[in-house]
Amino acid sequence: MESPVGLRERKKAATRQAVHEATLRLTVEHGFDHVTVEAVADAAGISRRTFSNYFTNKEDALLYGEEQHIGALVQAVRDRPAEEPAWAALRAAMAQFAERMAPPEREWAIRTRLALRHPSLLARQLANHAALERDLADAVATRATPSGEPVRPFVLAAAFLASLRIAMRIWIEEDEARGPGAVIDEIMEEMGRRFT
Amino acid sequence: MESPVGLRERKKAATRQAVHEATLRLTVEHGFDHVTVEAVADAAGISRRTFSNYFTNKEDALLYGEEQHIGALVQAVRDRPAEEPAWAALRAAMAQFAERMAPPEREWAIRTRLALRHPSLLARQLANHAALERDLADAVATRATPSGEPVRPFVLAAAFLASLRIAMRIWIEEDEARGPGAVIDEIMEEMGRRFT
DNA sequence: TGCACAATGGGCAATTTTGCACATTGCGCA
DNA sequence: TGCGCAATGTGCAAAATTGCCCATTGTGCA
Structure with missing residues (x-):
């Protein structure tokens, strides 16, 4: 069914999804304006800088x-x-x-x-x-x-x-x-x- | 108590621990000789090459x-x-x-x-x-x-x-x-x- | 009103991880 | 006995992540 994606791509997709979900969860919990990129990055287990590698903003x-x-x-x-x-x-x-x-x-x-x-x-x-x-x-x-x-x-x-x-x-x-x-x-x- | 370790080091320690635990678990389950480095790497979520970056062998x-x-x-x-x-x-x-x-x-x-x-x-x-x-x-x-x-x-x-x-x-x-x-x-x- | 400060976006180098290639080793089976 | 093959160790380059930097922006408070 799926093309044989390598480890690299699977991890990237997982990280992207994790960042998205962390953003959604924190936003629902605290409101969009009260969530910082840093908090999202922490919640997703990545650095603030890496967040920027996946998304340009919240x-x-x-x-x-x-x-x-x-x-x-x-x-x-x-x-x-x-x-x-x-x-x-x-x-x-x-x-x-x-x-x-x-x-x-x-x-x-x-x-x-x-x-x-x-x-x-x-x-x-x-x-x-x-x-x-x-x-x-x-x-x-x-x-x-x-x-x-x-x-x-x-x-x-x-x-x-x-x-x-x-x-x-x-x-x-x-x-x-x-x-x-x-x-x-x-x-x-x-x-x-x-x-x- | 702990020195303020950065994200990088924390992740490294976590990976090393994960690799060790995967090795132990698989070894207990299947026996040392029936566990390949590749299987350990998969179980730990890293590539076979990265295993070598952490440990020289099983x-x-x-x-x-x-x-x-x-x-x-x-x-x-x-x-x-x-x-x-x-x-x-x-x-x-x-x-x-x-x-x-x-x-x-x-x-x-x-x-x-x-x-x-x-x-x-x-x-x-x-x-x-x-x-x-x-x-x-x-x-x-x-x-x-x-x-x-x-x-x-x-x-x-x-x-x-x-x-x-x-x-x-x-x-x-x-x-x-x-x-x-x-x-x-x-x-x-x-x-x-x-x-x- | 203007300043201090947090948040952000992004450049850059160092470090880590991955993928791939290649040589070596040990073992089962023809 | 020797071949085929899986497992392994390692060099290397590409890609990803991190840490540190600084400029900009928006906001609250003195």
Whole structure:
């Protein structure tokens, strides 16, 4: 499945991930402004200087995970069989993508959202989101849709991402003890009726 | 208490310790001859080449822990108050030395002893033991003893180490659920009556 | 208002780790 | 008995990490 990556690259990836996670954890715990690069470096077991070798600043380190997820999701869509209809491909990619990551905990999800709501991060997140929407539209552009107008892929991608956001919001707000995947399924199902 | 060691040195020490522990664990599990340097390096998360940067061979890596303990014990004796009598210093050093390391588990101790009983290790262990005896004798040479003949320090050190070996043997063989420290105390007490 | 100071970004050299090549050694098996 | 091969030790260059440096920026306090 994976290409035979050497020790060097594996360690680099592990360090990058560790730095990202340390940044996220400390930010959720203390707030973005109260976390220093030095504290992150300490938590990740590297020097402050080495932090700079991996990320140019805290924002990069913090959003790295999200950007990874975005890339992975887009790739998952691209990897779906070419003949699969657009909406089905999006849902299937989401499903196999979701099962690859640890099930998020409600409390943590809430705190993370709060932590990420920070001025110096918003612009970047907006841009990421736009890029994701564009890439998803790209990835399903050649697939079958109910009617098949040229503009449709963008609408599809937007609807898909909107469903995702809505599902997360509902999951966070509701009391039921079900995972986010279940809510996502529900909303996707509802939204999907309009696009299949 | 500790000198302000930098990140670099701390990491080096950690790696060296990790390599040693990986060597010990794999040796106990599979036997000295069935453990390759490569396997040790993998288990320690470093490359085979880096192993060579820390130890010249498996023997070194395996006996590193023991040699560390030896050094620590000798140092502990040296750190005792100068006016403390010889045997008391040895016992006190042993006590404070023992409480610094994790309480060994019987099964593990047995396996370790067996694993270390290997031709290519024996000579080195003998030498280490002799050195320890010499260093301990040195460390108590200036201290008060019951009669104070010049040769006495060597006898003292030998008796001390013999007590240690006997205590370990008894501890390994007996069924009682007490730690090795208790047995050591008992034997030291008995042996000590002849030297105080 | 201006200064002291912490945080940061990045240049640079020293040190460490890695990957690779090559020679040597010891052992099992044809 | 001799060959094939895995394991090992080591030289070397590339890459990564660290420590130390200094300039810049932002902030709180005198």
